[in-house]
């Protein structure tokens with residue numbers, strides 16, 4: 111994201127080719143933006159229409175700006191799904207990122223016996239396909255009495271995402287100079303203080319990236335959510351919306367309203383954190 | 398009172414032994430320099446003293462107390478790292494205050510000590526800056542400040558000047574010398590591969606090679622009486638000239654035959670067993686002078702480096718590998734290609750046996 115320095119007082123050259131290139135780029139970006147945004151806007155607008163208008167007049171603005179469909183969708187279960195999704199996403203993000211950062215710290219900063227094996231073991235978890243583990247996991251969750259609870263999803267999301275998140279944070283920590291922790295050690299900091307006061311602040315950009323990546327994963331996860339939950343007050347949005355469509359599939363207006371509500375939080379999160387997101391990813395991976 | 402004692406300190410990395418039984422006594426308040434070529438174990442020794450590395454065997458005492466199992470922060474030490482190791486996410490003030498905040502020192506006291514250190518190091522105007530907004534020299538001073546506020550018994554430096562440019566290096570060297578004077582009770586251990594830094598700063602120098610101590614002594618001691626060929630070559634710049642020779646006669650005086658063919662009487666006594674033993678004949682560039690008469694040896698000038706005050710004259714001497722370097726006054730009129738004869742004060746000649754040890 112470098113800016114081109116233009117000398118004060120000098121005007122950029124009006125080279126027609128440069129102008130044309132810029133115009134072309136602009137057009138490309140606008141088309142890409144429209145391509146991405148239009149379906150979303152169309153969906154949100156659909157939520158305001160009546161079911162018959164959606165079919166008779168799919169591309170027009172709504173006749174009447176009424177929140178009836180949104181309210182109906184909200185009461186049909188979107189409220190519960192949204193709450194479940196928020197709960198599962200927030201809690202599993204906290205547990206995943208915290209466990210991963212702490213693990214990465216241990217893997218990069220302590221002397222321990224057989225470390226390569228442990229590293230291989232933790233990071234090897236990335237290879238594990240969730241589908242393969244489904245049957246034993248279902249039995250395990252049932253015997254633990256966690257089947258059809260939010261905890262089932264929180265635990266599974268954490269367990270399956272810790273390896274990848276650890277991998278990212280560990281790679282970042284390996285590049286941080288050891289001198290800093292040694293200086294902190296001489297300054298009298300305990301392991302916990304070195305972690306919190308020196309390592310975490312230095313890892314901020316990669317941690318933010320990991321948080322966002324995990325939110326995206328947990329918010330949209332379908333397989334586990336479908337298999338481990340089966341009641342309206344436990345199901346998350348992706349599963350809940352599917353069952354909503356199955357039950358009220360003919361009322362597109364309400365389905366559109368429900369989908370709009372479910373997409374809103376993630377769009378807002380991305381909108382407010384895109385600066386960190388882009389920087390964190392480029393720093394974390396490109397550096 | 399002994400400041401610091403090392404007894405048979407060894408350090409292994411896996412199967413490789415890096416320090417081979419270091420014995421060292423450092424007096425309280427002394428300024429000690431560890432010098433030696435890169436990879437000889439200077440940093441490892443310093444880090445073992447700091448507690449950043451565990452000692453594989455042997456004992457380390459600071460102020461009479463065994464330190465082997467004491468964590469770094471409890472050893473009464475402070476360390477200045479080669480990379481400075483400033484916390485990039487903290488201001489200069491926070492960097493210096495970090496240790497005290499961890500130790501829950503009260504705010505007023507933290508403030509007082511940081512400001513005092515900043516004052517000494519001329520950092521007062523920079524206390525709110527982050528390290529990335531400082532020059533190399535300023536960062537160096539912050540690293541020193543962070544060490545000062547700990548009020549350590551032992552101050553450890555690991556090549557603190559190696560990241561500075563030449564002019565700043567000299568200036569900072571002088572700052573460190575002043576710092577030493579202002580903290581007379583503090584023991585300082587200074588690691589460097591630069592013998593000039595060691596000579597100018599240290600009370601005593603420890604010369605290391607390959608994980609062993611070669612010699613310990615005052616700078617002048619090492620310069621005048623190197624215990625072996627390695628120290629003789631390492632201390633002093635340009636290095637001591639070494640000419641192969643053979644002992645022809647032993648006794649009160651020793652008569653040696655130089656590879657170049659001349660005979661020189663050296664005023665040291667040697668045991669008769671050394672007769673006809675090969676030796677190394679050493680003489681420092683500044684101890685050689687133009688001969689009035691025939692001198693001890695001579696040769697053709699291949700290069701002159703005129704430095705103004707002195708000139709370094711490179712001499713090709715027959716049957717001797719490598720040039721003989723002579724330091725002559727800058728006013729002496731000589732030219733490349735001239736053949737000159739050299740003389741030396743016999744007291745200044747050093748002899749080393751075939752194993753490289755100094756012949757008493």
Ligand SMILES: Nc1ncnc2c1ncn2[C@@H]1O[C@H](COP(=O)(O)OP(=O)(O)O)[C@@H](O)[C@H]1O
Nearest residue numbers: 410413415433434435436437438439440441442
């Ligand atoms: N962590 C380590 N693991 C293995 N070998 C090391 C380690 N640190 C240093 N060494 C080895 O120990 C020797 C001494 O290193 P060091 O003390 O850093 O030398 P110096 O500071 O004198 O240049 C070197 O041969 C180096 O390769």
Ligand SMILES: [Mg+2]
Nearest residue numbers: 439440441556
């Ligand atoms: Mg070193």
